[in-house]
Amino acid sequence: MKGVKALLFMTGERLAEVFRSPGQTLDAFSNFARCYFYALAFWSLITAKLLHLYAHLYSLPGSQFVIWGITFFFQDVAMLLFLRIIAQRGRTRPLAALGALVLIPFSLIVSGMAAANFSVYVFTGAEIHWKQAKSFTNDAAAIRTLLTGLTGFLVGEAIIVAAAILTGRFVHRVAGGLLHVLAWPLRWLFGRVSTCLSPLRSRLNIFPIRNQYKDLPDPEVYERIALEDDYLNDTPDDESDDAYDAHSSKWDSRPITDRPLPRVLILGAFSLFLLLRILRPPDSVLLFLSGTLPLTTVFQGGHRGSPVDISGVPLGYSYLDGAETLHPPPKWSWMPKDPGPGFRDWEPETHALHYDGAKNPLHISNLQEPLLKPVQKAIADNNLKIKHVVLLKLESARADIFPLRNDSFMRERIAGSYQDNQIPEDVLERIANLTPTANYLTGFDTGFGQDNGIQRSRKAYGGLSARNAYTTSTYTLKSLEGTLCGVSPLVADLNREFEHHIYQPCMPQVFDMLSRQPEITNKTDDFTLWPWHSIWMQSVTETYDNQDKLTPKLGYFDKQTKETIEHPDAKHFPPKTEEVNYYGYADTELKEYIRDAIDDAESNHERLFLTHLTGTTHHPWGLPNNAYEQIMGSNKGHNEDLNRYLNTIGFVDGWLQTILDILEEKGVADETLLVMAGDHGLSLPNDGGITPYDNPHVGNFQVPIVFAHPKLPPIEIKAPVSSIQIVPSIIDLLIESSSIPKDTSNVARDIRSLYEGQSLIRPLIQERDGKKDWQFTVMNTGGTWLSVRSAARPELRLVIPLINDVEWRFSDLTKDPNEDKPIMRFNLADMAHTLQKKYDDEILRWLFDAVYVANWWVKENWDRYGYNPHPKHHDR
Structure with a gap:
């Protein structure tokens, strides 16, 4: 209340000044503006830097933070001192107006940036990368996404504005006093020089001697500070603050900033500050932590000669040097003269190169392995036929909610929201039946003991279900290429794939090629001879980040999206419900x-x-008619968001059952392969992250992968897999189940050999002849981080920075399964030193292997897409 009263009093004082003469009113506004906008810039820069340091608090050894911590404010202090010179009282109104033209826009911009950074950090757990921000401003759907953080932005801005209003005079005067002290050595030096030169000037009768306080090297700067800066004056602007009052001491009438002790303390502290900055090592990590908010838009990231900093890797790593996977494509007799989309590398006149798995030193094929015995038996019994393929890309689907299990972290997280971790019986039954369709499709034992309705009333649907699957990217549109094209997404920010050469044919293009073979016809009842038709469906917008340009590049030209279903000419117009989220x-x-x-x-x-790409499980997790049930015990912290998320998980589970019912209704269930894969997970229950944006937590990587078919027995895949393996597995299953005619199956076999992922219907090989099956995930948004694990040691996980502004991150999921305490360091040397103290030499070798392999792989990735990361050059 005291703050409110003070604010009202100050507002009244300002309004009273308006009723004076126009000159006085202008001066009153000028006095207020100088203090307010300077304080606004001050609090914006300081709070932004504190948030910046807090976000990277555990990324440096504690000793380095203690020694160099104060130097991280050097750029901010320099900028604030410069702004304070601009914000002092000018001799003339034109000078004051000129200063205002600099100070006011600057303070408004940095306060907006600070508030936006605060909002993004609260909602996502990551700071804004300002060089990426411009990519969102030209996208209408992205703008709607950004507006979800408007509340956080307004709260952050309100706090900064209130602080500036309440402390404006004090901050302005204290900064002026400090500037006065820091300028004293220059005034003293100039005074001594002036005294020495005065006899010569008198003889020559030039440069008449002026008052000592006016003889300053810069009459527009230091003279103002020395002679009449407002921290010394009892003006209306300063009446209520006596921090630097000229008469605040009975025994010393000098201003406090002119007394010896304060001068010594201030100059001593500032000298130590400068000395530490001079002595600080020229480390890019320390420079990054020192960056002031406005300069991050210019210098963020920095250029690197290599995509991965391998300066700490020991000598001796050279087995990938010179290895290239791009070679002339194989000659196939069945290839048409006009190969068509997805097969442009086979056009004779292009002389293009294509990915060759046999030349990939990291590639391990398992196509020579026999089929899994349960798959082999289902085929031998002549039960397994595949007429149609339905692929469901599940938005924000965590592995531990497909289905929700009694021994999972999610169940523990729900229990933790109740007193004494005791979930009420009615809620326990609710969560036991939250994902019955996922339980039905996977056959996984959920561990809920009691009979919970349909959860126990039917046997498993049948098919292959992966327990330990990672996505190829935590950015939805990049994840699509991994699932639909069997490739690793492009290591570049946001959706750039539509502009470049996707280096393998995607599933619609594979089916189109199969449909162009001579024996294919629709004039028969034998479905294996029918041509394929590909269709894309989503009930959300396809305009976000150029998705409308990407889906045709993937081979889809028949589409149902938000834009088509709300068009008046749509067959089932109008939509039956209101929009549930901003997509x-x-x-x-x-x-x-x-x-x-x-x-x-x-x-x-x-x-x-x-x-079909689902969308209901995307933030803000809206449901038709807001039909939410209570799952979490309280709405504190992120519990309300988690309650909404879990409700949408239950909604989509019901939607999957509806799709199964439609297949049954149409009589095609026994002849339809249903493939399901999460686009990415969501770390919301772990760290409160509502999006995988720049969030390396393992909860954003683990996804379900399921191949469901009622003629397959339930098969659990425990080996670590990746969604890059989905395409070769679909083709392999079609071939081996004789769902492709005999002559065309040779075409399918040739195409199957192109892909780098192993087939899921055969035994998986984690390591062969010292060669590891490395699995890469391109993190959201694509150009900042890369996640690496090897199937041979899946518990070890390394997140590698591709720019200089983010940390290395190591996790051992055996010791820390929920990644509560990952090891984070800003450079490889510090990471290696830390791991050496905690683990044996084998883990250290794994670290160096992963770094060396990742550096080669990223450059390979760019070559395969024909992408040049340097903007000044043109892409291929």
């Missing part, structure tokens, strides 16, 4: 369109490849 409608809006797609395929004698 679009609930997934259930597609129900009739899925029915239509199956009917059209059957009547036209076509095989359907239907791909």
Whole structure:
């Protein structure tokens, strides 16, 4: 209340000044503006730097923070001193106006940046990378995404503005006093020089001697500080603050800044500050921590000669040097003269190069291995037939909620929201039945003991389900290439793949090539001879980050999206529900369109490849009619967000059951392969992150991967896998189940050999002849971090920075399964030193192997896409 009263009093004082003469009113406003906008810049820079240091608090050894911590404010202090010179009282109004033209826009901009950074950090756990920010401003859907953080932005801005209003005079005067003290050595030096030169000036009768306080080297700067700066004056601007009052001491009438002791203390502290800055090592990490907010938009990231900093890797790593995977494509007799999309590398006139797995020193193939015995038996019994393929890309699907299990971290997280960790019986039954369809499809034992309705009323659907699967990217649009094209996404920020050469044919393009073979016809009842038709479906917008340009590049030209289903000419217009989030409608809006797609395929004698990207489980987790049930015990912290997320998980689980019902209704369930894969996870229950943006937590990487077919027995895949393996596995299953005609199967076998991922229907090989199966994940948004693990040691996980502004991150999931305390360091040398103290030499060798392999792999990735990371050059 005292703060509010003080604010009202100060506002009244300012309003009273308006009723004076116009000159006095202008001066009053000028006095207020100088103090307010300087304080606004001060609090913006200081709070932004404190947040910056807090975000990277455990990234440096504690000793370095203690020694060099104060130097991290050097740029901020220099900028604030410069602004304080601008913000002092000018002799003339033109000079004051000129200073205002600099100070006011600057303070408004940095306060907005500080508030935005605060909002993004609160909602995502990561700071803004300002060089990426411009990519969002030209995207209408992205703007809607950014507006979800508007509340946090307004709160942050309000705090900074209130601090500036309440402390404006004090901050302005204290800074002026400090500047006065720091300028004293220059005034003293100039006074001594002036005294020595005065006899000569008198004889020559030039440069008449002026008052000592006016003889300063810069009449527009130090003269103002020495002669009449407002920290010394009892002006209306300073009446209420006596921090530097000229008469505050009975025994010394000099201002406090002119007394010896304060001068010694201030100059001594500042000298130590300068000395530490001079002695500080020229380390890019320390420079990054020192960066002041406005300069991060210019210098953030920095250029590197190599995508991964391998300066700490020991000598002797050279087995990948010179290795290249791009070679002339193989000659196939069945290839048409016009190969078409996805196969442009085979056009004779292009002389293009194509990825060759046999030349990839990291590639391990398992196609020579026999089929898994349960798959082999299902095929031998002649039960397994695949007419249609439905691929579901599940938005924000964590592995531990597909299905939700009683022994999972998620269940513990729910229990922790209740008193004494005791979940009420009705809530326990609710969460036991939250994901019955996922339980049905995977056959996993959920561990809930009691009979919970349909959870125990039917046997498993059948198929392959991976327990330890990672996505190829935690950015949705990049994750699509891994799942649909069998490639690693481009290591570059945001969706750039649509502009470049996706180096393998995607599934729609593979099916199109199979459909172009001579024996394919729709004039038969034998579905194996029917041509394929690919269709894309999502109930949310496709305009976000150029997705509307990406889906055709992936081979989809028949699409149902938010834009098509809300068009007046749409077959099932209008939509049946309101929009549930800032992207679009609930997934259930597609129900009739899925029915239509199956009917059209059957009547036209076509095989359907239907791909559906769900959207309801995206933040802010809206549901039709806000039909939420209470799952979490309290709404404190992130519990309310988690409650909404879990409700949408249950909603999508019901939607999956609806899709199964449609397949059964249309009579195609026994002949449809249902493939499900998460685009990425969500670390919300772990660290409160509502998006995987720049968040390296393992919860954003673990996803479900399921191949469901009612004629397959339940098969659990325990080996570590990646979504890059989905495409070769689909093709392999179609071939081995004789779901492709005999002559065309040779085409499919040739295409299957192109892909780098191992087939999931065969025994998986983690290591062969010293060669490890390395699995890479391109982190959201693509150009900042890269996650690496090897299938031979899946518990070890390394997140590698691709720019100079973020940390290395190491996790041992055996010791820290929820990644509560990952090891973070700003350079490889510090990371290696830390691991050497905690682990044996084998882990250190794994670290260096991962770094060396990742550096080669990133450069390979760029070559495969024909991408040049340096903007001044043109991409291929």
